[in-house]
Amino acid sequence: MTQIAVIGPGAIGCTVAAWLMQNSAHDVMVAARTAIVDLEIETTEGVLKAAPRVIAHVDAATRVDWVLVTTKAYDANGAAAWFKGLCDAGTIVAVLQNGVEHVERFAPYIAREHILPVMVDLPAERTAPGRVRQRNSGRMVVPQGGIGAGFVELFSHTHIAVSQSTDFKTEVWSKLCINSVGALSAILLKPAVIAHHEGVAQIMRGIVRECIAVGRAEGALLPDSLTQSVLAGYRSAAPDSLNSLHADRLAGRRMEIDARNGVIVRLGHKHGIPTPLNTMVVALLEATSV
Ligand SMILES: NC(=O)c1ccc[n+]([C@@H]2O[C@H](COP(=O)([O-])OP(=O)(O)OC[C@H]3O[C@@H](n4cnc5c(N)ncnc54)[C@H](OP(=O)(O)O)[C@@H]3O)[C@@H](O)[C@H]2O)c1
Numbered sequence: 001m002t003q004i005a006v007i008g009p010g011a012i013g014c015t016v017a018a019w020l021m022q023n024s025a026h027d028v029m030v031a032a033r034t035a036i037v038d039l040e041i042e043t044t045e046g047v048l049k050a051a052p053r054v055i056a057h058v059d060a061a062t063r064v065d066w067v068l069v070t071t072k073a074y075d076a077n078g079a080a081a082w083f084k085g086l087c088d089a090g091t092i093v094a095v096l097q098n099g100v101e102h103v104e105r106f107a108p109y110i111a112r113e114h115i116l117p118v119m120v121d122l123p124a125e126r127t128a129p130g131r132v133r134q135r136n137s138g139r140m141v142v143p144q145g146g147i148g149a150g151f152v153e154l155f156s157h158t159h160i161a162v163s164q165s166t167d168f169k170t171e172v173w174s175k176l177c178i179n180s181v182g183a184l185s186a187i188l189l190k191p192a193v194i195a196h197h198e199g200v201a202q203i204m205r206g207i208v209r210e211c212i213a214v215g216r217a218e219g220a221l222l223p224d225s226l227t228q229s230v231l232a233g234y235r236s237a238a239p240d241s242l243n244s245l246h247a248d249r250l251a252g253r254r255m256e257i258d259a260r261n262g263v264i265v266r267l268g269h270k271h272g273i274p275t276p277l278n279t280m281v282v283a284l285l286e287a288t289s290v
Contacts, residue, residue, distance in 0.1 A: 002154070003064040005086045007031040007079045009054075011124040012096055013070030014039050014132045019158040021050035026154070028052045031061065031082045036130035043134045045159065061085025066154065067093045073105060073259035080109035087114075092147055096120045096140070098179055099259035100172045100218070116147050119171045122160065125247065137161065143168040170222065173215035177226050179260045180211045181234060182243035183281040186255065187288070191246070193239035195231060203277060204231055210275045211264050217271040249288060257285045 002025060006017040009030045018039040020026045030036070030052045041048040055061055064086050071079045087093065087110065094116040095102040102117030122138030139161040142148040148164040155162040165171050181204040185194055194200050205227045212222045248255045258266075261278045268275035 001025060001027045002066065003027050003029075003062075004066045004068065004154070005029045005031055005061070005064045005082070006052075006068045006070055007082050007086075008033070008069065008071035008075070009036050009039075009130065010070060010072075011126045011132050012120060012122060013068070014126070014130055015041050015122065015124045015134050016068060016070065016096065016155075016160075017052050018048040018050040018132075019160060020154065021052060022048065023157045029062070029064065030054045031086070032056055033078065034129065039130050039132075041124075041132045041134055042127075043159070044136060058082055058085040063088050064091060066151075067091060069093060069095045069097065069106070071097075072254070073097045073099050073101075073256050074254060076105045076109075080106065083109055092116055092150070094118050094142075094151055097259070098175070098256060099263055100169075100176055100215075101259070101263060102172075116142055116151055117168065117172070118142050118151070119168070119175055121175065139163070141165050141168065141171045167221065169218065170215075170220045173211070173218065173220035173222055174226065176215065176260070176264070177208050177211045177222065178230050178233065179243070179245075180207050180264060180278065181230060182245045183207070183257075183261050183285060185243055186245040186249045187281060187284050189246070189250070191239060192234055192237040192241045192243075195234035195237075201231055201235075204234065206277045207261075207281065210268065210273070210278050213273050214264050214268045214271060214275065217273060218267060245285075249285075254289075255285060257282055261285070 006013045018041045021028050038051040069079045096118045103115050119141040123135040137159040144164040144166045152162045208227045208230045215222045264278040265275045
């Protein structure tokens with residue numbers, strides 16, 4: 001049996017835990033801050049049901065082969081508190097989060113060579129504890145290598161497309177370009193339809209241009225055409241669709257401001273690249289909770 005622990009039974013955690021449990025060779029445990037009883041995932045191909053072992057305290061944790069961290073990026077410290085019960089020298093910690101700093105976020109807690117960053121493109125929303133709507137089959141990307149191959153194998157029985165990339169940096173920065181413009185919806189409290197407003201679209205293009213410049217300085221290969229393709233993607237989404245930053249603000253939850261826009265400002269500063277638009281959206285988003 002492959003022993004797997006999923007830390008954080010939110011939208012992504014419940015979805016991957018339920019999919020992993022469709023393989024009887026997987027023994028899946030869920031580490032929860034807020035208790036759940038079981039899982040029901042509404043997918044485009046039907047409802048997935050699963051009843052993993054749920055633990056609410058680190059004392060109940062046992063050693064596993066794989067830890068999948070699916071908390072929000074800002075909950076890294078809380079997620080890492082589970083490691084002492086779950087990890088030994090052979091455990092791999094896969095970080096299924098947004099942003100570009102998966103490894104840096106967990107390096108204070110576990111050796112870098114044991115951390116597998118995962119780019120997650122899996123639209124899912126929590127409708128109740130343990131209940132998730134997965135909007136499409138989705139995909140995940142990991143760096144090329146032996147550990148990456150093991151992660152691909154974990155999901156080989158699922159409908160989620162999991163692949164390895166020889167240029168993972170470009171994968172995560174491309175996703176960051178898409179995520180970066182979601183800040184405007186969260187500030188304005190307007191869903192995707194707002195991208196048809198030409199003034200807002202201009203700001204979106206500028207936010208992406210800053211992200212491209214910083215990403216290139218970090219070594220990602222980002223074409224200029226991303227500016228247009230990100231906007232086109234936003235405009236072709238359902239007019240009422242909410243990005244997760246916007247959904248979190250509406251629900252009164254903390255937003256992943258730093259992982260999505262703050263990082264562009266911080267790394268821009270490191271490379272001497274001005275990022276006035278991202279600086280502005282970070283300030284405005286932070287001010288919403290003052
Ligand atoms: N949802 C998507 O469509 C999507 C798509 C791509 C990428 N992502 C990324 O994936 C990551 C997870 O997002 P999400 O949407 O799944 O977030 P989410 O629905 O807010 O779920 C996060 C879960 O982590 C739990 N948690 C927080 N601290 C914990 C701790 N110390 N121990 C155990 N559990 C803890 C939360 O508990 P509570 O139940 O108490 O809140 C919640 O259940 C984020 O980085 C996000 O940006 C999400």
